[in-house]
Every structure is written in structure tokens, then in C-alpha cells.
Amino acid sequence: MSENLTLVQAVRDGLHDGMAEDDDVLVMGEDVGQNGGVFRATEGLYEEFGDDRVIDTPLAESGIIGSAVGMAAYGLKPVPEIQFSGFMYPGFDQVVSHMSRLRTRSRGRFTLPMVLRAPMGGGIRAPEHHSESKEAFYAHEAGLKVAMPSTPYDAKGMLIASIRDPDPVVFLEPKKIYRAFREDVPDDPYEVELGDAAVRTEGEDVSVFTWGAMTQPTVEAAENLDRIDVEVVDLRSLSPIDFDTIIESFKKTGRAAIVHEAPNTGGLGAEITATIQEEALLYQEAPVERITGFDVPFPLAALEDYYLPEPARIAAGIEEAFDF
Amino acid sequence: MTETIHRAPDDTYRVLDENGELVDGAEVPDLTDDELVEMYRYMKLARRFDERAVSLQRQGRIGTYPPLSGQEGAQIASAMALADDDWIVPSYREHGASLVRGLPLKDTLLYWMGDERGNAIPAEENIFTVAVPIASQIPHATGMGWASQLKDESDTAFMCYFGDGATSEGDFHEGLNFAGVYDTPNVFFCNNNQWAISVPREQQTATDTLAQKAAAYGFEGVQVDGMDPLAVYQVAHDAIEKAKDPDEDEMRPTLIEAVQYRFGAHTTADDPSVYREESEVEAWKDKDPIPRLETFLVETDRLDDAAIESIEADIEDAVADAIEAAEETPRPDPASMFENVYAEMPQRLEQQLEYFQSIRDEYGDEALLED
Numbered sequence: 001m002s003e004n005l006t007l008v009q010a011v012r013d014g015l016h017d018g019m020a021e022d023d024d025v026l027v028m029g030e031d032v033g034q035n036g037g038v039f040r041a042t043e044g045l046y047e048e049f050g051d052d053r054v055i056d057t058p059l060a061e062s063g064i065i066g067s068a069v070g071m072a073a074y075g076l077k078p079v080p081e082i083q084f085s086g087f088m089y090p091g092f093d094q095v096v097s098h099m100s101r102l103r104t105r106s107r108g109r110f111t112l113p114m115v116l117r118a119p120m121g122g123g124i125r126a127p128e129h130h131s132e133s134k135e136a137f138y139a140h141e142a143g144l145k146v147a148m149p150s151t152p153y154d155a156k157g158m159l160i161a162s163i164r165d166p167d168p169v170v171f172l173e174p175k176k177i178y179r180a181f182r183e184d185v186p187d188d189p190y191e192v193e194l195g196d197a198a199v200r201t202e203g204e205d206v207s208v209f210t211w212g213a214m215t216q217p218t219v220e221a222a223e224n225l226d227r228i229d230v231e232v233v234d235l236r237s238l239s240p241i242d243f244d245t246i247i248e249s250f251k252k253t254g255r256a257a258i259v260h261e262a263p264n265t266g267g268l269g270a271e272i273t274a275t276i277q278e279e280a281l282l283y284q285e286a287p288v289e290r291i292t293g294f295d296v297p298f299p300l301a302a303l304e305d306y307y308l309p310e311p312a313r314i315a316a317g318i319e320e321a322f323d324f
Numbered sequence: 325m326t327e328t329i330h331r332a333p334d335d336t337y338r339v340l341d342e343n344g345e346l347v348d349g350a351e352v353p354d355l356t357d358d359e360l361v362e363m364y365r366y367m368k369l370a371r372r373f374d375e376r377a378v379s380l381q382r383q384g385r386i387g388t389y390p391p392l393s394g395q396e397g398a399q400i401a402s403a404m405a406l407a408d409d410d411w412i413v414p415s416y417r418e419h420g421a422s423l424v425r426g427l428p429l430k431d432t433l434l435y436w437m438g439d440e441r442g443n444a445i446p447a448e449e450n451i452f453t454v455a456v457p458i459a460s461q462i463p464h465a466t467g468m469g470w471a472s473q474l475k476d477e478s479d480t481a482f483m484c485y486f487g488d489g490a491t492s493e494g495d496f497h498e499g500l501n502f503a504g505v506y507d508t509p510n511v512f513f514c515n516n517n518q519w520a521i522s523v524p525r526e527q528q529t530a531t532d533t534l535a536q537k538a539a540a541y542g543f544e545g546v547q548v549d550g551m552d553p554l555a556v557y558q559v560a561h562d563a564i565e566k567a568k569d570p571d572e573d574e575m576r577p578t579l580i581e582a583v584q585y586r587f588g589a590h591t592t593a594d595d596p597s598v599y600r601e602e603s604e605v606e607a608w609k610d611k612d613p614i615p616r617l618e619t620f621l622v623e624t625d626r627l628d629d630a631a632i633e634s635i636e637a638d639i640e641d642a643v644a645d646a647i648e649a650a651e652e653t654p655r656p657d658p659a660s661m662f663e664n665v666y667a668e669m670p671q672r673l674e675q676q677l678e679y680f681q682s683i684r685d686e687y688g689d690e691a692l693l694e695d
Binding site: 030031033034035036038056057058059060061062063086087089090123125126127128129130264265294295296297299300301302303304305306307310312313316 | 388435438439440443457460494520523528593594599656665672673676687689691692
């Protein structure tokens with residue numbers, strides 16, 4: 001049995017199933033209880049599981065993440081929500097100083113089976129600080145896994161995999177596509193393995209690596225390019241990254257473009273490019289193109305479309321890689 | 325030592341009761357009749373602006389907007405208590421306080437239309453840039469006050485606004501603690517509107533009041549009826565005086581908890597009917613600061629129907645003019661997102677700007693915009 005769900009509904013479904021199968025799983029954060037989450041990602045969970053397992057916390061990100069670390073170390077499996085990834089930073093110390101490295105620091109005595117969820121990214125005309133893409137911060141941090149689904153099916157499967165994972169996962173949800181389209185999502189719990197990329201469109205000429213809300217415009221750009229046979233790979237998992245799939249695709253095409261909405265400098269595009277150089281240099285026929293956000297603070301809504309890569313800019317980058 | 329500031333944190337200061345009558349023994353602040361009417365006019369203007377802004381958002385003419393209705397008394401009266409050289413350090417809901425301090429309503433609209441130019445406070449106005457991340461402006465206000473002291477200024481106060489939810493953040497604690505340690509000329513003005521989106525004040529902290537938290541930092545914390553503009557004015561005024569010129573045994577900073585209510589949603593993206601009862605909203609509307617002040621002014625012959633009518637007509641025009649000016653402002657130049665990132669644009673950013681302009685030239689702006 002399955003249901004036709006949006007991405008945010010699939011997140012909600014994943015949380016539900018994760019809680020239903022394991023009493024240790026709980027959800028906590030600002031407005032996740034009676035309000036059902038500002039994006040409705042926790043709708044109905046408060047009514048079903050009660051206020052011991054769906055917890056409205058005070059407005060304090062360090063408190064939320066830090067106490068989730070304590071709960072996880074003491075045997076629960078918390079799934080804290082930070083309302084927007086742009087508000088993570090009061091709790092960032094907890095993420096990078098403790099959540100990522102408690103296993104290491106305690107030599108395995110204390111482990112953190114927790115999932116830190118946050119909506120991220122631009123494209124919904126949100127106010128200041130609500131639109132950034134900072135996935136590279138988390139992928140840069142050893143000890144964390146980082147997931148960013150781009151489809152409802154993956155959202156549920158990756159969330160369940162994350163909840164069951166023995167290590168802490170930062171689960172970033174591209175809110176631009178929370179309700180962009182629906183997909184059949186199985187009713188029963190299932191896993192989409194973390195660390196496993198998905199080839200969305202097969203092709204022979206140029207490999208394009210992307211993730212999150214950029215997947216759809218990249219597929220669209222690929223479809224518009226009649227003269228180029230494009231392969232689109234949706235990484236889905238940003239730590240660990242599925243470099244096997246990336247290298248295999250690149251060896252086939254010898255040309256690559258990377259699309260991400262995060263700023264160019266220090267973005268994950270650089271990591272992918274460097275790995276291609278290390279592992280497949282002799283296959284390379286063109287410079288790797290990066291089509292990304294600019295190295296400026298994310299602009300307010302009136303200019304956000306100009307900041308975000310969209311099909312025309314993506315297509316231009318793919319053509320550069322092809323025509324070199 | 326004033327009794328408005330030196331009182332138990334739960335001894336809420338009041339001047340007007342809910343019917344606009346003077347509370348027994350209360351004194352009207354030392355304001356001229358014109359200033360009192362001005363206070364009323366600003367509150368009405370803020371309310372009308374708010375109603376229109378919510379409606380503009382519903383029509384898709386501005387983006388997400390945080391309403392302030394119910395909170396005019398606290399915002400307007402506290403801002404009016406400041407001297408010209410004083411500063412406000414606002415959160416994102418202080419359209420009323422900013423209006424008093426000289427920010428054109430057009431700029432407030434531009435900001436919520438997603439135009440960066442709405443964030444460019446006119447150079448002559450002592451208003452700090454809006455802070456969206458909760459409580460993050462509190463240490464800034466402390467730092468500004470601290471800097472003022474280090475520069476040997478003695479006549480400037482720094483009024484920082486934040487909400488009840490902000491008192492749970494580390495930045496609240498750290499900002500107020502620094503203010504206590506360095507005895508900075510700050511007034512920390514907490515707009516306790518009872519709800520941090522869906523989380524009620526009772527779930528935000530286990531203390532009876534927010535005002536009492538000041539004790540932990542070594543200075544006074546007082547509650548004031550935040551829907552009583554005259555009480556707010558007096559407490560804010562006395563706290564500002566204390567910030568600039570404390571008695572020998574007084575600390576400069578004060579925490580003011582202005583007890584009030586947000587009549588509307590947290591923002592236009594929020595639906596409060598999911599988490600609170602309409603009867604609660606109605607009960608608080610009985611304390612609405614605008615009719616309270618109006619009744620007081622009419623009863624004391626400072627205001628009459630003709631004046632009210634004329635104020636209302638002026639306000640309608642002022643709001644309409646602001647909307648027209650904002651909507652007639654040409655859209656920002658897309659290349660402006662590369663401006664003001666650094667004093668001098670680094671070479672790499674220059675290259676990105678060149679590439680951006682070449683893409684615009686080649687494909688046209690239409691191709692870069694979402695459908």
C-alpha cells in the first residue's frame with residue numbers, strides 16, 4: 001500500500017513510522033507540538049504520541065540540540081527540529097563540539113543516535129536568514145552524516161534510515177520543494193540507504209552532480225539540451241558522498257558540471273571536483289563546471305531568483321563543459 | 325531612585341486602567357497635551373499601517389510580514405521616551421518604534437517586500453538594523469552601550485527590543501550579563517506578547533515573571549502594563565534616565581517586561597487558530613491600548629471627535645502614500661546583490677559579477693526568474 005505524498009508529508013510519515021516502531025524516538029523543537037510544525041512536518045504527531053514524545057521546547061537552539069545530545073547519550077533517540085537552518089547557529093557549538101564527536105571523544109562509550117532536522121534553502125520568498133544553503137558546514141564536520149532528499153520517496157526512506165542509524169545525522173530538507181510535487185510513498189517503513197546517490201537521468205556526454213531543490217531544474221535543463229546527452233546524478237547524501245557513483249559516471253562521460261545553490265567558494269562542488277581530479281584525471285576532457293550560488297549573502301526575496309541557479313544558467317554551464 | 329523602577333518584579337506598573345481611567349494614585353507622565361495626542365496619533369498610524377500591511381501580504385503585494393497589532397502602546401510610548409541622541413536596537417516587529425524614531429513606513433514596506441534598500445536606515449536616524457535571529461540583537465545593544473561608555477559619552481541610552489521567546493536564548497543571558505558586569509547604559513525592553521509563535525509564555529520559562537530575570541544580572545527588572553501607553557512611557561523614561569545618570573547605588577541597565585498581547589498571527593505565514601482560543605484573544609482585546617488612550621484623552625478634553633476624524637484622515641493618507649511610494653520604487657538592480665559585501669570587491673567576486681552580467685545579457689532577465 002502506498003499514498004501519494006508531498007515531500008513534507010513524506011517527512012511527517014517518516015517521523016510517524018520512526019516513532020511508531022521505536023518508543024525511544026521522540027520529536028522536539030519550537031512549535032512542533034500542538035502547532036504541528038511551521039511547515040506541518042509534525043502534524044498530528046502530538047495528538048497521536050502525546051507531549052512526552054512530541055515536545056514544544058523553549059525558544060533556544062542550543063538548548064534544543066544540547067539537550068537532545070544528552071537524551072541520545074542517555075538512551076533515547078531524539079529527532080530535534082530547528083525551525084529554519086538559518087537559526088541553527090546558537091546551537092552550532094553543540095553540533096560541532098559535541099554532536100559530531102561524542103563517539104570519538106568517549107572512545108565509543110557515548111553514542112548519539114539522533115537526527116537533527118532543519119528546512120533549508122531558498123526559493124520561497126522567505127524573510128532574511130530563512131533561505132541559506134550551508135550544507136558544507138555539516139559535511140565538513142567529521143562524525144556527522146548529512147542527508148538532503150529531493151523526492152518524497154527518498155525523504156521518508158532516508159529519514160527512517162537516519163533515525164535507525166547509530167550515528168548523528170543532519171537531515172536537511174529543501175523547503176522549496178516541500179510541496180512542489182507528489183509521489184507514491186509506501187505506507188510501511190523502508191530505508192533509502194545513506195551514502196547512496198541516485199542517477200536521475202542517464203546520459204553519455206556530460207555528468208551533472210546536484211542535490212536537493214537543484215535536482216529538478218537540473219533535470220529540466222538536461223531535457224532542454226537536445227544536442228547533449230546529459231546524466232543527472234542526485235547525491236542525496238552529502239556525507240558520506242557516494243563517490244563510486246560519481247567517478248563511475250565521470251569515467252563514462254569525461255565531462256562534468258556541479259549544481260548547488262550554496263555559495264561557490266568552499267561549496268561541496270569543490271570537494272567533488274578535487275576527487276574527480278584525484279581519481280579520474282586521465283578520463284577528463286574538460287574543466288569541471290560549477291553552477292552555484294554567488295559568494296554573497298543570500299539576497300532578500302526580490303533578488304533571490306537571480307542568486308539561485310535555474311535551468312538557463314544550468315544549461316549554459318553544461319554546454320560549457322560539453323563544448324570545451 | 326524612582327518607584328517606577330525600584331519595585332518588586334511582579335508589581336506591574338499601571339497608569340490607566342482598561343477603561344482609560346487613571347488608576348488610583350497614578351500620575352500622568354510629564355507630557356504636553358500635544359505630545360499625548362501625538363502618542364495617540366502614532367499608535368493609530370501603526371495600527372492602520374499594520375492592517376494594510378497584512379492585507380497587502382494577502383494580495384501578494386508584500387512578502388511575509390510580522391503584525392504588531394495590540395503592541396502599539398508598548399512600542400510607541402517606549403520610543404517616545406527616548407531623546408534624539410538615544411538609539412533603538414529592534415527585533416523584526418518594531419515597525420511602530422522605528423516609525424517614532426524616524427524610519428519612513430515606505431522603508432518598512434520595502435524590507436518586507438524583499439528589497440534590501442528597506443534595510444538601509446537613513447543615516448541621521450539612530451535605529452539599528454532589524455535582527456531576525458531571535459535575541460541576537462541583545463548583545464549588540466550591550467556592545468553599543470559599552471562602546472558609548474568607552475568613548476566617554478554620558479548622555480546616550482540604548483533601548484533594545486525583543487520578545488518573550490527571546491528570553492530563553494543564550495544571547496539574552498549573555499547580553500544582559502555583560503550589561504551588568506560593565507554597567508552599560510541600556511534599557512532592555514521585552515515585549516512579552518504571551519506567545520512565541522505557538523508556545524505560550526508559561527512554557528517558555530518556569531519563573532513567574534520575565535522581569536525577575538534581571539536579578540541574576542545584578543540590576544532592576546520591572547513589569548509594566550504594556551497595553552497602557554502612559555505607564556510604558558513613564559517606566560521607559562525613568563529607565564532611560566537611570567541609564568544615563570544613575571544614583572550612586574544604582575546600576576545603569578534595566579530590564580522592562582511590558583506585558584501585552586499579539587492580537588494577530590506571529591507572521592502572515594502563521595495560523596494562530598491552531599494553538600490558541602479566540603476567547604483568549606477577545607479577552608486581551610478589552611485591554612487594547614488605543615481605545616484606552618483615546619478615552620483618557622477625550623475625557624480629559626485633550627481630544628475631541630473632530631480631532632479624531634482629522635487624525636484618521638491623515639493616517640489613511642500617510643499609509644496610502646507609503647504604500648504607493650514603496651510600490652512605485654523600481655525593483656532593485658539584480659547586480660546590487662554584489663554590492664556592500666566588502667568595502668572593496670574582491671577579485672573573485674568581480675569575476676562572478678562579470679559572469680552574472682554576461683548571463684543576463686545572453687539569456688535576458690526573464691530566463692533567470694522563477695515562473
